[in-house]
Amino acid sequence: MLRRTALTLGIRLCSTGVTRGPLPDVVRPNSDMLEFRELFSKAKHIAVITGAGVSAESGVPTFRGQNEKWRKWLSQDLATPEAFSRNPSRVWEFYQYRRDVALNKKPNAAHLAIAECEARLRKQGRSVVVITQCIDDLHHQAGSKHVLRVHGSLMETRCLSCGDVAVNKRNPICPSLMGKGAPDPDVADAHIPVDKLPRCDKSDCNGLLRPNMVFFGETLDSHILTKVEKEMEVCDLCLVVGTSSIVYPAAMFGPLIASRGVPVAEFNTKTTPKTEYFTHHFQGPCGTTLPPALAQHESEFM
Numbered sequence: 137m138l139r140r141t142a143l144t145l146g147i148r149l150c151s152t153g154v155t156r157g158p159l160p161d162v163v164r165p166n167s168d169m170l171e172f173r174e175l176f177s178k179a180k181h182i183a184v185i186t187g188a189g190v191s192a193e194s195g196v197p198t199f200r201g202q203n204e205k206w207r208k209w210l211s212q213d214l215a216t217p218e219a220f221s222r223n224p225s226r227v228w229e230f231y232q233y234r235r236d237v238a239l240n241k242k243p244n245a246a247h248l249a250i251a252e253c254e255a256r257l258r259k260q261g262r263s264v265v266v267i268t269q270c271i272d273d274l275h276h277q278a279g280s281k282h283v284l285r286v287h288g289s290l291m292e293t294r295c296l297s298c299g300d301v302a303v304n305k306r307n308p309i310c311p312s313l314m315g316k317g318a319p320d321p322d323v324a325d326a327h328i329p330v331d332k333l334p335r336c337d338k339s340d341c342n343g344l345l346r347p348n349m350v351f352f353g354e355t356l357d358s359h360i361l362t363k364v365e366k367e368m369e370v371c372d373l374c375l376v377v378g379t380s381s382i383v384y385p386a387a388m389f390g391p392l393i394a395s396r397g398v399p400v401a402e403f404n405t406k407t408t409p410k411t412e413y414f415t416h417h418f419q420g421p422c423g424t425t426l427p428p429a430l431a432q433h434e435s436e437f438m
């Protein structure tokens with residue numbers, strides 16, 4: 137199983153139309169909250185997979201849809217290694233904007249419910265891990281401790297010369313990006329010289345920094361993936377929250393867990409290409425559906 141999982145997850149980050157088609161012997165999901173709560177009360181290792189929908193409910197733009205452009209471009213045009221090497225100024229403007237927005241948003245009821253559940257279950261010797269595609273900091277801000285970020289972080293940089301990864305929440309990230317990054321389609325590029333873009337502050341390095349994120353076409357961090365695979369092997373309940381399940385390989389995490397016979401509940405505003413793989417589906421904003429699902433169960437002791 138581990139080997140198969142590794143092979144499946146080792147593909148590059150991509151956004152794709154998904155071939156529909158149910159697995160054989162799959163039962164369509166139900167929306168029975170009492171049944172979910174019964175499973176929840178017995179689970180020892182809960183994996184919560186979150187995606188852009190959770191951030192969107194806090195007002196963080198997701199740049200996922202065809203209509204969600206920054207200036208004239210889709211995220212897939214900017215979040216690539218080629219775009220960054222061709223025009224690092226434009227790509228840094230895009231990320232300056234995304235960092236500025238994310239730094240001014242607050243966790244919502246879904247983030248808080250997940251963090252509260254983790255803290256409560258820890259006292260009972262049970263575990264909750266968040267496996268997130270979100271690149272903002274909202275799970276941490278809500279208090280979640282065990283978070284695996286499969287797509288990296290908006291608030292980290294990586295040096296292209298020395299490889300140093302650093303947390304960086306400065307806003308603007310450097311003086312030349314002050315007031316830059318406006319998303320409107322008629323705004324002109326700032327054309328910032330490369331030596332004025334964010335640079336490494338390790339002694340004698342001064343290398344160009346990039347966002348420490350997985351760009352489209354890049355492979356996911358193998359250390360993080362190894363941890364994700366381990367969590368996927370041990371979890372006995374999985375929640376798939378606010379993800380449209382179209383960005384690979386993360387879109388396969390839930391279905392792979394379901395293929396082990398583990399209950400997987402999807403919380404989303406609509407059905408997704410992966411809904412039919414799951415045991416439960418709860419429709420609506422996750423800030424509304426998740427808190428009652430993760431609230432203290434009558435069988436829990438404090």
Ligand SMILES: [Zn+2]
Pocket residue numbers: 295296297298299300336337338341342343
């Ligand atoms: Zn460096």
